[in-house]
Amino acid sequence: MVVPEKKIDSELIYDGCILKVEKDSVMLEGVGKSVREVVRHKGAAAILAVDEEGFAYFVEQFRYPVNRPVFEVPAGKIDEGETPFECAKRELFEECGLSAEKWTELGPMLSSPGFCDEVIHLFLAEKLSNDSPNPDEDEFLDIIKLPLCEVLSRIRKNLVPDAKTQVLVLRGCDILGIR
Numbered sequence: 430m431v432v433p434e435k436k437i438d439s440e441l442i443y444d445g446c447i448l449k450v451e452k453d454s455v456m457l458e459g460v461g462k463s464v465r466e467v468v469r470h471k472g473a474a475a476i477l478a479v480d481e482e483g484f485a486y487f488v489e490q491f492r493y494p495v496n497r498p499v500f501e502v503p504a505g506k507i508d509e510g511e512t513p514f515e516c517a518k519r520e521l522f523e524e525c526g527l528s529a530e531k532w533t534e535l536g537p538m539l540s541s542p543g544f545c546d547e548v549i550h551l552f553l554a555e556k557l558s559n560d561s562p563n564p565d566e567d568e569f570l571d572i573i574k575l576p577l578c579e580v581l582s583r584i585r586k587n588l589v590p591d592a593k594t595q596v597l598v599l600r601g602c603d604i605l606g607i608r
Contacts, residue, residue: 470547474517475504475593477601478554485577490570501591513550526561529554535600
């Protein structure tokens with residue numbers, strides 16, 4: 430049986446540029462008090478960009494928390510006053526230098542709901558046009574163009590550890606009829 434937890438109080442532990450960390454006291458029905466540490470995040474958008482030939486665009490960048498380069502779909506955090514769709518368009522252009530005529534919203538995903546409230550909004554972008562990438566000044570990445578079916582095979586072989594990339598490729602392949 431699922432039982433909601435009631436917040437009793439909250440303490441702000443950290444307030445940064447990307448996230449906040451709160452320490453909440455909660456009441457558990459029939460058990461008593463407990464503590465929840467929660468990472469608060471403004472949300473993000475992630476994009477699976479696929480061209481007419483069935484090639485998809487990915488980025489590889491060094492990710493400090495895991496101390497290694499990570500292969501992933503273009504993605505980024507939602508800026509203040511920005512919608513998830515506006516964020517998706519901006520991030521695809523900044524990271525890959527691409528614009529798209531056709532957009533399909535594939536729904537949200539929770540990145541790690543055990544400790545974080547981040548929602549990543551997933552999009553499929555098609556009918557692409559190229560320009561020059563314009564990454565943020567602190568963003569160093571390589572653009573990788575691969576057949577979407579090859580990336581799906583890599584996911585099935587556990588060679589793509591990034592969760593948003595796995596979910597987005599699987600949802601995108603379903604929409605596009607790629608097995």
